[in-house]
Amino acid sequence: MTDVTSFDGTRLALSSWGQPDGPALLLVHGLGLSAESWGTVPERLSDRYRVLAYDLRGHAQSGDARSGGYALDAHARALDAVLSRVAPDDGPVVVAVHSLGGGILLTHLAAGPDDRIIGAVFVGSGGSGVTAPGLSARHLPTWLQQWLRWGWWNALRGGVWIGRLVKPLQALSDRMVRRAAFARGEPEELVAQVRDSFLGSRPRALAGTTMASLSHDGVALGPALRAPTLLLHGSADPEVPQDEIRELLSVLPDGELVTVPDAGHMLPLTHPDVVVAEPHRWMVRVAQAGSAAVTSPDL
Numbered sequence: 001m002t003d004v005t006s007f008d009g010t011r012l013a014l015s016s017w018g019q020p021d022g023p024a025l026l027l028v029h030g031l032g033l034s035a036e037s038w039g040t041v042p043e044r045l046s047d048r049y050r051v052l053a054y055d056l057r058g059h060a061q062s063g064d065a066r067s068g069g070y071a072l073d074a075h076a077r078a079l080d081a082v083l084s085r086v087a088p089d090d091g092p093v094v095v096a097v098h099s100l101g102g103g104i105l106l107t108h109l110a111a112g113p114d115d116r117i118i119g120a121v122f123v124g125s126g127g128s129g130v131t132a133p134g135l136s137a138r139h140l141p142t143w144l145q146q147w148l149r150w151g152w153w154n155a156l157r158g159g160v161w162i163g164r165l166v167k168p169l170q171a172l173s174d175r176m177v178r179r180a181a182f183a184r185g186e187p188e189e190l191v192a193q194v195r196d197s198f199l200g201s202r203p204r205a206l207a208g209t210t211m212a213s214l215s216h217d218g219v220a221l222g223p224a225l226r227a228p229t230l231l232l233h234g235s236a237d238p239e240v241p242q243d244e245i246r247e248l249l250s251v252l253p254d255g256e257l258v259t260v261p262d263a264g265h266m267l268p269l270t271h272p273d274v275v276v277a278e279p280h281r282w283m284v285r286v287a288q289a290g291s292a293a294v295t296s297p298d299l
Helices: 041-045 072-086 100-110 142-165 167-181 188-199 203-213 218-224 242-251 272-289
Strands: 002-005 011-017 024-028 050-054 093-098 117-123 130-132 229-234 255-260
Touching (some): 002 072, 011 041, 011 072, 024 072, 041 272, 100 203, 100 218, 167 188, 229 242, 229 272, 242 255
Parallel strands (some): 024 050, 024 093, 093 117, 117 229
């Protein structure tokens, strides 16, 4: 693990797998999670690619945000700092994002094109802020978004603090996590893993990032993502509605949708075979389009 210094001095923890000279695949995780939320995916892809993943500012092993706070613009500028470390010679790199990571990538690209990024993979991400499972913030009026910011700030800060202290709330928090992120029948141990990650998050980073994302409209920013983009979506994802995924697909200059039947939001944990095979297929497609030399052995 190495450290990357962001635009405002915030320390970002960056992990890597595979050969330093392999084709680069950068993984960006979601809200309240960490690079570990990609499960076995990085290691399984490391024999073919240089796989990198970092913890968002204020999350896991990265430092608390300094002057930039937790606005999506700040997360996007942090991503740019990581890209500068990962692709110092102007790329190329494919970026795979989960959940909120899609909004961060789109915010980065909305500020201007980035030729380092030659492909993207969205895993359980429609690129928009979500107020509650299945309810995208971009459909709400401004006054309601502002009210929800206040509500989320207090609920998230207070809920994480109480959840850490009161063990009997574990069962309740497990039910809430399952409802927000998992499909029926997905393993309890994975629910517990996500619960522990979420409750272990720093309340200010969790609440600040959530509030900043409430008015974010990924569909409006989608045309800025000009690189070939694969959308991986669970048909039973309680967090990201099917309609939002299809709307995002409709505005992408070069997009493809793969739906995983009966799967929820945490595809890297619940369906790692798919989250290995599909990004690998996409890396090969992108490399062939760019006349790069990437082999395609059977997985």
